[in-house]
């Protein structure tokens with residue numbers, strides 16, 4: 001079984017966020033693999049392990065620092081990695097990014113056929129959840145979204161979506177694109193051997209020319225969506241912070257009673 005997992009390099013959510021011209025300010029030492037993509041890597045590893053053969057290829061599209069995202073996937077156990085990077089990509093929107101990932105998937109698939117592309121359910125910075133669908137449309141492959149259960153048998157993938165009042169089962173012939181939720185599995189921790197190997201791994205960097213893409217079709221100039229504004233959230237008003245020295249419970253009760261909430 002051959003599975004490709006796109007993984008996004010995103011700013012660390014625990015760090016202080018700021019914005020430049022409507023985009024998140026990204027710094028070299030502040031990036032990590034999108035946390036929800038760990039579920040996608042885990043899903044791919046489990047399917048390959050269950051099949052007893054195959055490979056998991058991690059792919060990222062982004063600037064030089066995005067290398068960290070695919071190295072994290074290698075630490076988790078991905079077999080190999082690809083980094084698509086090109087200055088013309090700067091300012092790409094979800095459609096541009098998806099077209100680049102689709103071209104890279106096609107290149108990999110043409111060299112040796114893939115069975116699946118597994119993505120996370122969303123990237124925790126852009127949070128459009130649109131890329132998996134745009135990617136499936138670009139490839140012309142069937143898509144099953146938001147898998148909370150996932151299996152492959154007889155040339156088809158089956159996913160179960162968990163809705164509040166129903167479970168929906170979908171099936172699609174391979175090759176297909178699947179996005180997975182964080183309910184699907186518990187991502188493994190990297191082991192020391194894989195951490196060391198990931199550090200040294202040679203990761204090919206593909207440019208737009210390698211993918212046969214016109215630079216004018218991606219980047220800020222080709223973006224169909226525009227971020228009109230992005231600014232820091234104003235500090236919350238009426239906040240009362242109590243440093244608990246034993247009277248925290250009483251202070252909380254008083255706070256609630258004063259507001260008629262208890």
Ligand SMILES: Cc1cc2nc3c(=O)[nH]c(=O)nc-3n(C[C@H](O)[C@H](O)[C@H](O)COP(=O)(O)OP(=O)(O)OC[C@H]3O[C@@H](n4cnc5c(N)ncnc54)[C@H](O)[C@@H]3O)c2cc1C
Nearest residue numbers: 006007008061091094119120122123126127128129130131
């Ligand atoms: C070099 C570059 C510069 C960009 N600059 C800007 C900018 O200035 N302003 C702006 O608004 N947008 C920019 N983008 C686009 C944006 O960062 C996203 O990649 C794109 O919009 C996808 O949407 P999302 O992050 O909401 O992903 P979602 O649709 O929420 O992500 C779903 C899943 O898709 C996969 N995925 C998403 N993005 C990538 C990726 N890049 N590589 C691999 N897998 C991925 C992950 O598995 C993720 O879990 C840029 C993209 C690139 C590559």
